[in-house]
Amino acid sequence: MCVHFLVNRGCTDILCCILFILALLGYFAVGILAWSQGDPRKVIYPTDSKGQFCGQTCFTLPKKPLLFYFNILKCASPLVLLEFQCPTTQICVERCPNKFMTLVKALLKEDDREYYKQFCKEGVDMTKVNIWNFCRKSNVVVEARAVAMRIFEDYTQSWHWILLNVIFYCITQNSVILNSICKYFLHVYPLSCFSSGIFHCYMQYASLKGQAGSDVTIKDLGLQTDFSVYLQIRQTWLAFMIILCIVEVVIILLLIFLRKRLLIAIALIKEASKAIGHVMSSLFYPLLTFALLSLVIAYWAITAVFLSTSSDPVYKVFNTTECMYSRDTCEPETFNSSNITAECPDAECLFAFYGGETLYHKYLILFQFYNVFLFFWCANFVTALGQVTLAGAFASYYWAFKKPEDIPAFPVFNSLGRALRYHTGSLAFGSLILAIVQIIRVLLEYLDQKLKGAQNKCAKFLLSCLKCCFWCLEKFIKFLNRNAYIMVAIYGKNFCTSAKDAFFLLMRNIVRVAVLDKVTDFLLFLGKLLIVGIVGICSFFFFTGKIKIVEDATPTLNYYWVPILTVVFGAYLIAHGFFSVYAMCVDTLFLCFLEDLERNDGTADRPYFMPESLLSILKKSNEGVKTVD
Structure with missing residues (x-):
């Protein structure tokens, strides 16, 4: 029987396709302009809050090669997307701080004052500095630096083992094991895994009874850099056991209550x-x-950096309180x-970006805005291309009789060829709508930062x-786009028609959609946890030296949780990538299943395409086509 969705297909949303191509050409033009105007030295060399280069003999501060950030956490601000500059004081220093002092030391030793003067801005009177607050921050910085050095040592000792774990995980992801889990144990393993976890937590909780120090509470223990300390107290295992029981x-x-839906x-x-077994390349x-x-x-990052390093330095007021x-x-x-400074005592005049008075520099913020907008548009387009490609592949499986x-x-x-040949415009249309919403969110965050000093509560x-909102x-929009792309892949219609058809199809089956969508997401999430949990447990036993066969090969580590967390994080990323294929496959089959139910009735002229397992659950059959060859 013919796969009917492959025929009668033409180009869709041609206008949006042309607009997307023109936007890309403009994006390349902005990139070329940025690269011609930007100064590579300002990208390569660290620059302090005054716009001075650090450690360059031909520039301003030859004896101070390192850049010191006062509060590196501020670099996570949304302002970085547009201004591409971290909103915290940055100074060039000869060396990083390697000691801290208490208030008593500061009062007794003038040498310590002189040592820390190099980490203050020029013109600061050390006799008027709040030494206690300064030293408390320095203490945290030095301790964090020591922990970071130990973590770096652990990576140098274990990087090859981490790589082997990740490679092994990649292989097992593509093997028959993953398919077997999804085929035969999907409805069994959640209960068995959590039951095993509860039993293990109880055994650990019981084994620690009567041991010295095991009755200490987590609150009394405080924050510890060695996480193995928490595993030596009973309260930790009791908390794990309660969470798993819930x-x-x-x-x-x-x-019990959602048996049929499940x-x-x-x-x-x-x-x-x-389906994935027959379309293995989808993995x-x-x-x-x-x-x-x-x-x-x-491309976005390079263009943003070159745009932000054009011409003369521009300084802006940065503050922590309302101003x-x-x-x-x-x-x-x-x-x-x-x-x-009188009205805002904590305000500072810091280097923000490079600009100027030329026409190019006056419109620099618009170029940055265009760079961010095209970044969102292109990223959404790539995601949409992946969704419609996988949807088309899996739809071809479902509609094969x-x-x-x-x-x-x-x-x-x-x-993939059909998507690029016929539906580039539809993908560009859907991703454009999403990019507009995302850029509005960025602008709202930008306004929120700009209006921090405003007194208007309304x-x-x-x-x-x-x-x-x-x-x-x-x-x-992400949810609607995803289903619209599936309909585009199946029927080859334009984006608006596909979005409308998908929306009303889902609305006609709203209860089934609400239940099945969440149940499927939950089961796939448990699948991620299972595979990542197996990798984490195996890594734990290896890096803690509990596997006797390879005990001699276990590296000596400061923190064994460093390689374990790295492997677990890498495993989760890989699992997320592969399970996203499963999620797209399930969503595609689900929409095809709903279309199948509405369009067909099991007769010879309109047979069901769904598998026998779904026919039996729904108590339906293809009575009229049993003898079809």
Whole structure:
């Protein structure tokens, strides 16, 4: 029987395709302009808050090669996306601090004052500095630096073992084991895993009874850099056991009250596993998505850096408390004598970015805005391309009446070709809508930073409401786009028609959608936890030397949790990539399943395409086509 969704296909949303191509050409032009105007030295060499180069003999501070950040956490501010400069004081220093002092030492030893003077801004009177607060911060910095050095040593000792673990995990992800888990143990392993975890926690809790120091509470213990300390107290294992018990009770309730829905969800995941078994190349598609996203991120970052390092330094007011002059342009030479410091005592005039008075520099912020907007558009386009490619491949599996005989050859490659040839405009349209919402969210965050000094409570409340609304809107558009792309892959219609068809199809089956979608997400999440948990447990036994066979090969570590967390994090990223394929497969099969139910009735003219497992659950059959060859 023919796979009907492959015929009668034409180009969709041509106008948006042309607009996307023109936008890309403009993006390349902005990149070329930035690279021609930017100064590579300002990218390569660290620059302090005054715009001076650190450690360069031909520049300003030859004897101070290192850049010292006062508060590195401020670099996570959304302002970095547009201004590409960390909003905290940065100074060039000869060496990093390697000691700290107490208030008593500071009062008794003038030498210590002179030592720390190099880590203060020019012109600071050390006799008037709040030494106690300064030293408390220095103590934290030195301790953090010592921990970081020990972590670095652990990586040098264990990097090859970490790499081997990750490679082994990649191999097992593509093996039959993963398919077998999804096919045969998906409805069993959640209870068994959590039951085993509860039993293990109870045994650890019981074994620590009566041991010295095991009755200490987590609150009394405080923050410890050695996490193994927490595993030596009973309260930790009791907390783990309670959490696992609550989760298992929730799972049991789901099994009792949502049995039929769970059976359909499990059947869909099993069918998805069969589909991936016949379309194995789909498991490798996330690598292409990752490569394209890396390219987009790299182009954005390089362009942003070159744009931000064009021409003369521009200084702006940065502050931690409310100030009406926040982010205003300022001059370092006259800043201390201005009225800004009187009204905002904690305000500082810091280097923000490179600009100037030419036409190019006047529109520099617009170029940065265009760079961010095209970054979102291109990133969303790459994601959309992956979704419609996988949806087309898995739809070809579902709508093949005889599986696997009727499945087209090279389904992933053919689906990618169809998406680029016919539906680039539709992908650009959907990703454009999402990019507009995302750039509005960035602008709202930017306004929030700019209005920190505002006293209008109503404006702050309105801004918070807008941020919340656009966050919800972005989530909804992502959900709608995903299903619209599936309909584009199946029927080849334009984006708006596909989005409308997908929306009303889901609304007509809203209860089934709400239950099955969440149940499927939950089961896939448990699948991630299972595989990542296995990797984490194996890594724990290896790096703690509990496996006697390879005990001699175990590296000597300061913190054994460093390689364990690294392997677990890498395993989770890989699991997320591969399970995203499963999620897309389940979503595609689910929409095809709903379309199948509405369009067909099991007769010879309109047979069901769904597998026998789903037919039996729904108590339906293809009575009229039993003898079809």
